[in-house]
Amino acid sequence: MAxxxxxxxxxxxxxxxxxxxxxxxxxxxxxxxxxxxINAVWKVPTRLGFSSFAIANGxxxxxxxxxxxxxxxxxxxxxxxxxxKKLWSKVLNIAKYDGGGNSGATENKGGDGPRTTxxxxxxxxxxxxxxxxxxxxxxKTGNNLWIVNLVKKHEAKLIRWxxxxxxxxxxxxxxxxxxxxxxxxxxxxxxxxxTVWSEESDQMTHTSPIVVDILGERQVVFFTQKGLVSxxxxxxxxxxxxxxxxxxxxxxxxxxxxxxxxxxxGYGVGAAAFRVSKKDGVYSTTQLWRKPNKLMNHWSTxxxxxxxxxxxxxxxxxxxxxxxxxELATGEIKWxxxxxxxxxxxxxxxxxxxxxxxxxxxxxxxxxEDYKEIGRFKAIEGKCWTHAAYxxxxxxxxxxxxGARYDLKGSLGNSRLP
Numbered sequence: 001m002a003x004x005x006x007x008x009x010x011x012x013x014x015x016x017x018x019x020x021x022x023x024x025x026x027x028x029x030x031x032x033x034x035x036x037x038i039n040a041v042w043k044v045p046t047r048l049g050f051s052s053f054a055i056a057n058g059x060x061x062x063x064x065x066x067x068x069x070x071x072x073x074x075x076x077x078x079x080x081x082x083x084x085k086k087l088w089s090k091v092l093n094i095a096k097y098d099g100g101g102n103s104g105a106t107e108n109k110g111g112d113g114p115r116t117t118x119x120x121x122x123x124x125x126x127x128x129x130x131x132x133x134x135x136x137x138x139x140k141t142g143n144n145l146w147i148v149n150l151v152k153k154h155e156a157k158l159i160r161w162x163x164x165x166x167x168x169x170x171x172x173x174x175x176x177x178x179x180x181x182x183x184x185x186x187x188x189x190x191x192x193x194x195t196v197w198s199e200e201s202d203q204m205t206h207t208s209p210i211v212v213d214i215l216g217e218r219q220v221v222f223f224t225q226k227g228l229v230s231x232x233x234x235x236x237x238x239x240x241x242x243x244x245x246x247x248x249x250x251x252x253x254x255x256x257x258x259x260x261x262x263x264x265x266g267y268g269v270g271a272a273a274f275r276v277s278k279k280d281g282v283y284s285t286t287q288l289w290r291k292p293n294k295l296m297n298h299w300s301t302x303x304x305x306x307x308x309x310x311x312x313x314x315x316x317x318x319x320x321x322x323x324x325x326x327e328l329a330t331g332e333i334k335w336x337x338x339x340x341x342x343x344x345x346x347x348x349x350x351x352x353x354x355x356x357x358x359x360x361x362x363x364x365x366x367x368x369e370d371y372k373e374i375g376r377f378k379a380i381e382g383k384c385w386t387h388a389a390y391x392x393x394x395x396x397x398x399x400x401x402x403g404a405r406y407d408l409k410g411s412l413g414n415s416r417l418p
Contacts, residue, residue, distance in 0.1 A: 012055040012389040012396070014119035015166035016253065017346065020210045022303040024390045028349035028363075028408070033375030038406060041394070042084030043380070046077070046403040048095075048113030050164070052344075053389040053396040053403065055081060057122035059139060060389075060405075062398055063129075065095045065113035072096065074114045074129050078142060081394070084405065088142035093129040097162050112383060112400050115164035115206070119174075124190065126169060130162035132178050136193060146193035154198060155180025164206035164251060164299070168220070173233065175211065175220045178204040185222055185231055197236030202226050205250035206299065212256045215278045223254050223263055228274070230283075240283035242274040245292075251299035255309065260288065260328055262304070264297040266315040271295035273328060289331045295324075299385070303347040304328060308368045310352050311345050318342065323354055325368050337371040344387030359384040359399050361406070380404050 016022040051063035060079045065072055072095040078087040095114060119126045124145065125137040132150040137143065150156035156178040168175045173196060174188045183198035202224035209222045211233065219239055221230045227244035231237060242261065250265040264271035272290040276283060295313050302311025307328050314321030319341045325334040341357030347366060351374065354362045359380040365372040382401025389396040395406045 012391045015117040023347040028351045038377040040404045043404040044084045050115045050385045052117045052386045054118045055391040056120035061118040063114040090142040093131045117166040126167045128167045132156045148193045154183045166208040170211040175209045177222045199236040242285040252297035252301040257304045266296045266298040268293045334368040
């Protein structure tokens with residue numbers, strides 16, 4: 001029987017979680033890894049797509065592709081977290097992607113479905129679809145509350161493979177990149193859909209922005225085709241910039257620890273880290289290091305703890321690409337473990353929860369000393385190019401075939417690992 005979860009449980013409200021950095025504030029209470037099989041609480045079909053789950057107020061949300069009246073459509077699904085039962089579904093836009101996405105697959109020539117992840121505050125669900133339309137849905141019913149077409153309102157331009165960036169919510173605002181000249185970086189009122197501010201002319205990428213506090217100021221950091229650009233969340237004032245090359249596609253979000261900001265892209269671009277400084281109220285950035293065509297995060301964003309990055313540092317290494325530990329301040333590789341492919345990784349209680357591209361969940365310790373695996377299990381079938389979500393001791397995973405919930409507390413016991 002499915003364990004019943006409280007609506008007040010810790011939620012995983014958006015792409016890369018409530019802390020904007022792929023981490024959960026929960027404790028990971030598990031004992032010695034069992035010898036037997038770990039069973040899913042529920043599994044449901046999730047046809048095509050690289051959308052992760054968002055969990056809020058007893059509901060889980062993701063985006064799939066469905067054929068409706070002989071037309072492929074992007075569709076938001078709302079599932080009951082206790083049973084996996086579909087509560088509602090909402091058609092968003094057409095699902096058509098101009099190139100790539102297959103790595104040899106034959107499921108859907110030209111792309112494997114929607115790539116953006118919903119965000120939810122528990123009452124509403126926000127989706128920036130592949131055609132750059134921002135939707136606000138009622139979380140209980142799926143009814144439209146408001147819609148903003150960024151192409152029509154802000155002169156947005158679609159990019160190759162269409163949009164994969166998720167809307168990010170903080171302090172009553174939704175942050176997205178995708179507008180046109182002098183209105184590329186956007187803050188939108190989450191209640192009304194009204195534009196609060198619009199700034200700059202950067203062309204968008206597939207990366208989702210992050211919200212952070214740097215040197216005592218709340219700011220939103222975008223990763224555009226010009227590089228990193230940070231804005232004050234209240235008024236959109238540009239605080240600082242850091243130039244980073246662009247080729248073909250950029251998809252992994254930036255990482256911030258303290259006043260160091262890391263970014264990376266595939267297609268021969270590589271990674272860099274910058275130190276952000278402020279003197280007499282004026283910001284500046286200094287490049288700490290850059291590694292062209294190395295330490296590439298194709299679309300999987302790492303996590304960071306105690307000055308070290310943990311993530312999938314690879315480019316198109318399907319099936320065998322490594323999970324690595326990299327020192328943030330220097331770019332030095334501390335260890336590398338192959339066999340993951342372009343999956344994803346999140347951080348819970350100083351433990352890494354990684355998903356491989358073949359649908360395995362692998363738990364290991366976040367330590368720069370060496371790769372220290374705790375255990376692994378096969379979670380789902382299909383192509384898993386997504387990050388997991390973690391809420392109230394539950395792991396939610398998603399592939400191009402199915403989504404599932406696993407009760408880590410129930411499966412593995414309640415004693416803390418050392």
